[in-house]
Amino acid sequence: MSLPAVRLKPLTWHPHIAPVELDDATPEQLEAMKVTPSAKKVSEYVRTLAHDPESYVARTVLFNAIMYVEGGLPRADRELGALGASVVNGCRYCAVVHARQHARITGSDDTVSAAFYNRAEDMSPRDAAIYTFARRLSVTPSQATPEDVAALRDAGLDDGEIIDLIHAIAIFGWANRLMHVLGHSKPAE
Amino acid sequence: MTERDVIDSAAGLSSADPRFIARRLRPEFVEGAEICRTSVLAPKDDLGLSRALRAALARRMAALNDDAPLTAYYDAELTMSLPTEEELRLSRGETGLAEPLAAMAGHADLITSDPSRASAEDIRRLERAGLTNPQIVALSELIAFVNFQTRVVAGLRLMGAS
Numbered sequence: 001m002s003l004p005a006v007r008l009k010p011l012t013w014h015p016h017i018a019p020v021e022l023d024d025a026t027p028e029q030l031e032a033m034k035v036t037p038s039a040k041k042v043s044e045y046v047r048t049l050a051h052d053p054e055s056y057v058a059r060t061v062l063f064n065a066i067m068y069v070e071g072g073l074p075r076a077d078r079e080l081g082a083l084g085a086s087v088v089n090g091c092r093y094c095a096v097v098h099a100r101q102h103a104r105i106t107g108s109d110d111t112v113s114a115a116f117y118n119r120a121e122d123m124s125p126r127d128a129a130i131y132t133f134a135r136r137l138s139v140t141p142s143q144a145t146p147e148d149v150a151a152l153r154d155a156g157l158d159d160g161e162i163i164d165l166i167h168a169i170a171i172f173g174w175a176n177r178l179m180h181v182l183g184h185s186k187p188a189e
Numbered sequence: 190m191t192e193r194d195v196i197d198s199a200a201g202l203s204s205a206d207p208r209f210i211a212r213r214l215r216p217e218f219v220e221g222a223e224i225c226r227t228s229v230l231a232p233k234d235d236l237g238l239s240r241a242l243r244a245a246l247a248r249r250m251a252a253l254n255d256d257a258p259l260t261a262y263y264d265a266e267l268t269m270s271l272p273t274e275e276e277l278r279l280s281r282g283e284t285g286l287a288e289p290l291a292a293m294a295g296h297a298d299l300i301t302s303d304p305s306r307a308s309a310e311d312i313r314r315l316e317r318a319g320l321t322n323p324q325i326v327a328l329s330e331l332i333a334f335v336n337f338q339t340r341v342v343a344g345l346r347l348m349g350a351s
Binding site: 017052055057062065066088090137138164170174175177178182 | 338
């Protein structure tokens, strides 16, 4: 069966609570947001999470390490893990952002279209193994099985790459629970 | 870095386990998870959400994730934080709590079990229970962290079983 490609238009995000206003921010919040005299534009997302600057800084450092560290699992595979988590967790904003990243890196939207239709059978065996594991690990409690990990190994992932993938999925178990819970998304103007 | 952390212990990794060694190839993940754990469970500024309350919520969410070792870990953390009777009841997954614990517990249950069902009304409920914006964000980060941690642990366990 041939399914129409999913159109991935960018979304914008708006918080359900009032974000920190720069004029009212504490020194710790300003430092967390990296506000400097020459960089005064800060997104609503960052200003919302800056209400708790300690966790904001800690999570941002970990998030960037997990998604952008050199070597190991290819970036496209991390994006596919992030997409699987975001679909299960219902975070439309994250799902669209990371589907677009995957399509940009791979030069094709075939895999992410199959992901939105939940048709792992239409993906390559490697993508299917990654996407299926991401979805099952994201359910509460986890539904992932030893067979799912064996499928990753059969697809050629070594232990270091599987650990990278677990972290990419898990950090979206975190990020989705911020973006989808603290705000809502709508199509960009 | 050569000592076992909470994630190793919960996943059952000895320091000789190949998964323990493979984790150390990503020191920024190992250190980052520890710094994050402190930032949500024992932050420098608790923003009015006590360490005992945070441990109680974490214990409740670890149980929802069916993670017995992490549940036992948070039970021990809770005991050390000298919880109130009401916080102990929250930690055990009980309902019928007094506010604002009832609102926080209900929110933790929903966002742990099925975050796709979250809506603006859930945030309004926290506000009606008296939570400030910093407390709403701190609670959200705690909920999200425990759901990160349980997935890292679950994944590492599965690696040893396949």
